[in-house]
Amino acid sequence: MRLKKCLIVLVAFCALLLLLAGCTAKVSEKTGNKGETENKTLAIGLAQFPGNLDPADQYNGWYVVKFGVGETLVKIGKDMKVEPWLAETWKKVDDLTWQIKIRDNVIFHNGTKVTGEAVKASLERTVAMNKRASQLLDIASIEVNGNEITVKNNRPNPSFIPTLADPFAVIVDVAAARAMGEEFAKKPVATGPFKIKGYAKDVEVVVEKNDNYWGSKPKLDEVVFKFIPDSNTRVMALQAGEIQVADNIPAESVGSIVKAGSYQILSGSSLRTHMLIFNVTKPGLDDVNVRKAINMAINREDLANKVMKESAIPATGPFPHVLPFGGGELKGYAYQPEEAKKLLDAAGWKPGPDGVRRKNDRKLEFSVLCYKNRPELPVLLEAIQAELKEIGVKINIINVENIGEALKKDFDATIYSLNTAPYGDPQYLLETVFKTGAASNFGKYSNPGLDSLIDSLKTEFDVQKRNSIAREAQQIVLGDAAFAFLVYPKCFLAVSDEVEGIQVFPSDFIIYII
Structure with a gap:
């Protein structure tokens, strides 16, 4: 059985923290009797891992977005310009006021519809939990009118809309968070193309395709994110075929990876x-x-x-x-x-x-x-x-x-x-x-x-x-x-020849797999 090349679109924009953030990948496919391809799986090894999966907690949102689980109202494209995501449109009413229209076809992983009220609750939860969010968003109040929210800042905030792209602002189902208690940090309910299937702290996160995703449907059924902090171990895993993409490659390893064949090294400027x-x-x-x-x-x-x-x-x-x-x-x-x-x-x-x-x-x-x-x-x-x-x-x-x-x-x-x-x-x-x-x-x-x-x-x-x-x-x-x-x-990414479609952009906290 031959491995087919799998398209992976890696969009890296906005980064805190971190990185063309750590990524490694392995693709496996099983073929049914009628020649249909099923169970496409990608294994990704990361150099860094979150403390938990609650996007509002510290910098964990960066990983929740990276895993394809969470989405924010807006995102930053490869040209570093703001683009719509869960928000359809927005406008500045005055120096303190913003109107944001939410897409009306988005549902959370648990089947609950995303409404203006849900977005309001999620942003208020983030501001209450995350010091950076409170400081950068500086929200005085949020009013709701159907799928539209009106946000007032305490003071003029020219960077308010771009700041909504920070993964701390991932939109989550707050009612589910309250009902789940501590379990929510292991299996957050968000809106992304993938949803959490399994989580073992400092070991791996497994996500599965969200069949009810509002946007382009995922081409992968399952993705396994493995924590591989040691760079030499990451390189060996790549060369052993356990993973297909390795991030954060040390400069001294680039030559040997290229010499081994079957790999390419992608590099570019970072922020x-x-x-x-x-x-x-x-x-x-x-x-x-x-x-x-x-x-x-x-x-x-x-x-x-x-x-x-x-x-x-x-x-x-x-x-x-x-x-x-x-x-x-x-x-x-x-x-x-x-x-x-x-x-x-x-x-x-x-x-x-x-x-x-x-x-x-x-x-x-x-x-x-x-x-x-x-x-x-x-x-x-x-x-x-x-x-x-x-x-x-x-x-x-x-x-x-x-x-x-x-x-x-x-x-x-x-x-x-x-x-x-x-x-x-x-x-x-x-x-x-x-x-x-x-x-x-x-x-x-x-x-x-x-x-x-x-x-x-x-x-x-x-x-x-x-x-x-x-x-x-x-x-x-x-x-x-x-x-x-x-x-x-500069960022260095080692990619197996079995994978195509990888791109490296200056900023670095999102791996968006579709």
Whole structure:
């Protein structure tokens, strides 16, 4: 029996978190007596996995959409423009008010019709559960008129409609969530082309075709998403034929995969930035001159071209250069280790007998969290560790299994990877990472002037002016050196020749299989 090629449309748009997010795939088909093909199954292995399947909980919605289970009112296309999804149309009534018409042919996985009331309940549940949603959507009230909802913001919110594409806004059946209790986080009731068949935490998620899907019918009967966090294991699974697509391929593995034959490597620019986040409340790291010196001691050209073997672009600021408000025009940090040493000297951090600088008997030593789901991060951090040693700064690398949980606790610094502009707009990152008290401001960074500048985006609807504000905000962030922006990674996807139709787009949190 010969495996037929299966069309997989992989649409990656909008990303938090994460990634041309982890994907691997295996297709199997059984043929009936009359030559009919049935039971088409795809197995996908992921480098990262959700804590549960409730889309409103933290970043789990990214996976619920990735699995083809959940849908939002709007989505971001490959051209980074907003497109209809569960919403048919929308319009801005005034600076505070939006009218959104919901498609009238959508039903939840349990057969319940999706109405304006259902959408209202789902959005209100999301805002109540998710801090990012509350901050970014800023909803004052929602009124319902049949299949149309009218949303009022507390303040003007130019990015409101694009923000509805964030997977935290997946539309779910709230009545089912209440009735199911904790089981809902294992089997959410949403609207996507697939519905949950089975879930084993940190092992696999199995989805099956939703025969009542409102849109184009799925071409696959079942998809198995397997958690394969180790990159070498993922590559071996690909080469053993256990999976057909592997994401997050390390640069050093690309050559061997291509040489083995029967595979192709897809790559492209991403909207992701690898960075260091400093906890600015920690002794030593509370000194801006220390943070600037660390930035000056990092050779970003080497990280991109040698450590990552030309699979990344040296970073300037938070946003990749491909974005109109990206880092190309900003003044970043050049590699100047000798100037870094002078800066530390002037700040009173003097070399100790062991080579580690000291000030008032305090060593310039701290720990940096690292996680292996993105295989290049440990390698980057080891290179940075060696570079910082040269200027008298000692870092200890702490590997963690779950970076999300680790960042909820006390830490000195972390290496981290972020999808910076999931909606093609700068407000998301500025609002959620750099603003005082923001949901993902893990390092407790605060600058009141920056906060005010970010707030001005909430009332500015002109795109060019928004881009200008974003560049000004980024320069403030760079001046405070609470972060070290390292590289903008490219995305690599290894695909078996048995699979066709894969596309790689800049942003990266949705695998949409139809």
